[in-house]
Amino acid sequence: MTCPSNSSVASSSPWLYLNWARTRPVLVPTLLKPNSKAELVTAVQQVEKSSGSVKAVGSSWSYSPAAVDESLTHVIDISMLNHHLPLAGEKNSIVPSALKPDPPPPPFHHPRPPHFVHVEAGITIYDLNFLLDDLSPRLAMPTLGGSNGQTLAGVISTGVHGADFNLPPIADFIRAIHLVGPGGQEWWLERSGANSITDPTRMMAIAADPTSTLLCPDITIEYDDQLFQAAMVSLGRFGVIYSVVLQAVPAFKLTQHIAASTWEGQTGEAMWLSNTAAVPGTTPVQGHFREIIVSPYANGAGTHDCMVTTREITTAPLNPQPASFDFLHFVCPEGGLNPPLIALMGTLPILIATATSAAIASISWMLAIPIVGAIAFSIAAPTVIAAATTALVTLETALATALSAGGSSLSDKIASICNMATLAGFKELVPALVGAFMTQQRSPTPPGTPDTVDDGFRLMTSQTDRSIPHAPRTPDAECLRHMDGFEFEFGLQSGQTDLFDFMNAVFALTEEFKDKNMPQGFGMSVRVTRGTSAFIGMQQSDRTAHVEIDCLRGLIGQDEFYSRLHATAAAHMGIPHWGLLHSLTAKQVDDIYGRNVVQWRQALARVINSSNGNVATFRSKFSIDRNLEPAAGCTIPLGFGSFFRKLQALKTRAMGFHHAFPNKPKGGNPPSGPG
DSSP states (O other): OOOOOOOOOEEESSEEEOOTTSOOOEEESEEEEOSSHHHHHHHHHHHHHTTOOEEEESSOOOSSTTSOOTTOSEEEEOTTOOOBSSOTTOSOOSTTTTBOSSOOOOSSOOSSOOEEEEEETTOBHHHHHHHHHHSSSOEEOSOOOSOOOSBHHHHHHTTOOOSBTTSOOGGGGEEEEEEEOGGGOEEEEEOOGGGOOBOHHHHHHHHHOTTOOSSOTTOEEEEOHHHHHHHHSOTTSSOEEEEEEEEEEEOOEEEEEEEEEESSSTTSHHHHIIIIIOSOTTSOOSSSEEEEEEOSSOOTTSSOEEEEEEEEEEOSOOBOOSOOOOGGGTTSOHHHHHHHHHHHHHHHHHHHHHHHHHHHHHTGGGGGSTTTHHHHHHHHHHHHHHHHHHHHHHHHHHHHHHHHHOOTTHHHHHHHHHHHHHHTTOTTHHHHHHHHHHHHHSOOOOTTOOOEEEEHHHHHHTOOOOSSTTOOOOOOOGGGGSEEEEEEEEEOOTTOOHHHHHHHHHHHHHHHHHHTTOOOOEEEEEEEEEOOOSTTOSOOSSEEEEEEEEEETTOTTHHHHHHHHHHHHHHTTOEEOTTSSOOOOHHHHHHHHHHHHHHHHHHHHHHHHHTTOOTTTTOOHHHHHTTOSOOTTOOOOTTTHHHHHHHHHHHHHSTTHHHHSTTOOOSSOOOSSOO
16 A cells, blocks of 8 residues: 555646747646645545546656646646755654765765755756755755756756766766655665665664654665666656755866867867767766857858867856856847848848849830830839849848847747848858857857856856845746757767767758758757766766757748758767657667666566556656557556565565665666766
């Protein structure tokens, strides 16, 4: 049986789900919004009683339908589950009460000693950064992505990463997962043996304490590598992540430097990646952080311009600068777009005049016709002038409107302008805009100017506003949401050429579409991390390169370009990001993840079978289409799970079982690598 819950949970019906990019509206029959762990358990049990299907949402950040699709009957909003644990009034705590006397060694290279922090997983990265910074001593996440609006659960579940090339993705810094799975069954999952962080005896004492609500008396506590590595990146298929113990580090400062470079050449970024970064994940690379923004359009010399941001851990005094550029924001600030648009605006009157003169000259022969010539000319002139100048005049009007109005739909206006410019014969506007985005929004650090120095989390997530301490996060401008995001991961080991072959193919694809009068407006960034120990995390190589591609939505030929982009990535062994645009099939998932996804499915079957839960509770069209389902032949009829559940409880109550037999084989054989 699962822990009883008499709590009620707030609900509303129906509810319109809309993801961050505003591309996937889904009308969900019922929304559940728990305010506590007990209410979360009630919510899951309520769904099962109705034979429904459910997923959790936080900030709805995902482009893909990984979180919500049309097959769901319920959605659980975890945004209220955002606290540091234990809550006020709790008698016991996991951290530090249940921690082993001697902390385990960190499973990855980091120059800072670990600290463990227990938090509810509905907290946003923005609020988590402030929470850690307010602790004594001040703490911080070792690595972060460039955004901070996502919930911690969403970041973990989809394999989000940073650009710290000696560190793995964020999920690998999670040391324990408190999961509410099928049937409302609670699970506490950790790595096995020396890599576990809690003492089983202390954990069982907290679970048995009637005054503590942190752990249910019937919680299943597992020190099991297979279960943990499966649950790390699980896309909500295992259940709802209620809380996690994360491995933080003492707060640190970063120094930031931005320099212009090129992709090609002896000192280019491709050479740095090949000669310096392409080493086994266990081999540290000199430095800390590197992000390479690459123009997909060749410059006059035939190479591709780059803006390179490097960051290093430092003890230098703070020297904060205005918020650093977030690549997703490159279409919003009018200041970054105005110069090339103003330059085009200035040329249009001359072009219109020239086109008008040419049109008049083309019918001037009419004037030589006696008597009726002048009449014919006066009738024909407006028509030929309009034919020659309509596109230019329309473009001129659109530019004037965009430059004067700006606003939330600026990205749509720019896409429209790019399309009109292309149709009017000015396709060079698109690469000119891409170049302007890079040079004006990622300005190189001027020679002789001190580098930026700021708190690590502020530089990593552009969380640099100090005007109002701990102010609520400013909502993203609507125009940011009018972008399409892709990301592909490539193994980066000595001798591997997939990344470089892919980049060359994208350069060629970009020129092909430009030559066909369908220029695409997009930018690319390349970042490197270590691999992940999560079975279906995208970072399947010891060292992984991430290519993020952000596209201006609505350009001519875009659907064809997107299709070709996916095919190009697949041809070069690129693994799509779970949370960004992709169209993976079950076969592609099998081809990409191989034995790891088999073990993931085995772990899912164990969670479902041992909880007496319904196999369909956290199932969705997304999981079915990709065969993210229990291993065939491993599920059992509903009702038989209680037997296995009792066996599991006996195993948990055998105090120190996993410590007495740390090398006892589990149900799987996890791959080697970080973690």
